[in-house]
Amino acid sequence: MARVGIDAGGTLIKVVYEEKGYLHYKYYPISKEKELLQWLQIFHSPAQFILTGGRAEALKQKMAEAKIVDEFSVICAGANYLLKEEGKQRSEYLLMNVGTGTSFFIHKNGKSERVLGTGLGGGTFIGLGKLLTGKSTFAQLADLAGDGSKEEIDVLVKDIYESSSSPIDGNLTASNFGKAIFVQGGASDKAAALTNMIAENLMLLAMLLIEKHSLSTIVFSGSGVSRHDYFQTRLAEFSNMFGYEAIFLERGKYSGAVGALLSANR
Template identity: 30%
Template sequence: MDLRHNEIEGNSEPTQSLGQTSHLALDIGGSLIKVVYFSISRDNCIDREQESSANDTLGFSNGNCKHPILQGRLHFAKFETSKINDCLEFISSKKLHLGGFQHHENPGKNKNFIKATGGGAYKFTELFKENLGIDLDKEDEMDCLVAGANFLLKAVHHEAYTYIDGQKEFVQIDQNDLYPYLLVNIGSGVSMIKVDGDGKFERVSGTNVGGGTFWGLGRLLTKCKSFDELLELSHQGNNRVIDMLVGDIYGGMDYSKIGLLSTTIASSFGKAVSDNKELEDYKPEDVARSLLRMISNNIGQISYLNALRFGLKRIFFGGFFIRGQPYTMDTISVAVHFWSKGEAKAMFLQHEGFLGALGAYVSYAKHSIDDLVCNQSMQLPVSASYTADPNYNPLNGDFNDNESIQCSVYAA
């Protein structure tokens, strides 16, 4: 896959400008279903044997490869797992499942399959077979998370960034100095994976306090009906109404001897112990804010402690819990910076929620990740592209067919 001239466009609609769809992959998690699919541009297939100049234009990685190059776009979409029928309808309406893919390992196997990962790839196997007439060709979840992260960090120049003091700064990734790193994937739960290379990784830790915790507790405490509604509500709140701060204990003073500012949270939800109030006496937005702060802080701290175990300075955070939200990223960044005394940095990914789905997608390829074209001169015009759709706010992280990456892939 060549992303040299990639770009992200808002409100991309493949049925208007693109032709046939080739390859679809799913990551069916406990809370969300992530979808990645490639649509081929009409009349834009280049045969490498006929076009020798294509090597300069598309940046082929292997001059001996005889596969044609397909120009098109990678599209991203997500659905709540509890509303899986919406996902099935989306796939059916766009005919994404009709590509007729052939197994390389077993040519005699049923052509009607799509790559899938996550627990739902097992749980909903029969549902996809009954509704769409396709098999789910299952890929290991951890394999896909790592493959998706490695692919993005190698193939997309402006993929990783830091978020400090409200400023987003993209990070130049040296492919020769990528490993090792810690990948923290925040889904319903949290997995922390030490990545040493392509296909070389170890899940070193995790926590059951993750996105599912935020959503579940938030729904019970605020009556919000969706993750996005809860996240939006948290932005309107003030966690200091509920959280007990160091200053609350020390009469507004810092605890300078051990380096704690008066604004440091001493106990999440701590004021609820002594306020003599009922749940309905607190504003839902304050509860949501405190909950988001508590979980983000916890994840940031545990992540750094695991990075410390292995001497890792680079920590990448992925998963749909983050959603590009400034408050979440700021809290995680501050936690990593505080506990590492500034020696480690939290880094985030543009396509944070689609690591597993992308990993499942690249598993279609005959070649390995090393054969994917990764050119460090690529530019990703984020600001211009995101503003193309006035209804799309990148900080909300809503990728429901609002984002696509222009790219080229080898036809299998």
């Protein structure tokens, strides 16, 4: 019987299915749930459906035969699988999974554990982004951020010290959105500053965990990372600044769905 892993998140439903020994990947926005169910009925019936994610219970009401598995355990299993598939396997690392919010996991000694979570994530980017720019989709906001300049909105350390020497890197942020007191700023600059604020604060949490657990590698996954080039750039720059290895999974948004599918083997 065919196996289908489904990660029903806050904004996207990610689907991974096995066919002729290979995994195939597909996703639908929440608004297209009916189309997903029709597609599953046509192409994957009968099948073993394994659900995970925050909306798994709601989806199961329309898929009575489906099984639900714990989201946090399968995200790590999926990330490990993808690391191996993409030739990036590491024995120990910090996993930062950015979805609607963000969860942090430690993978060490062959075991994975969720150690921290925050409400900062893709939902923050869309919600605050809409308030700041009027744009309401992730793709629109990510494109805006890529065209903007955070320096137009953020106060940098070098802005404060001006001609005098700075005790730390002058390009670091002294105050997120600090210049908005004096300037209006364009939509793209606001989106860039918002992206930077989220990236900086997530990396501060990551740094605390990396130092506490004596790690040197951060693996990034989740739909909030995979669809936002400028966000990846900022995360990579912060990682390099502090000497950490940054690994971005190419199919990172499917970590939960892959892990759900793999759980059928256990």
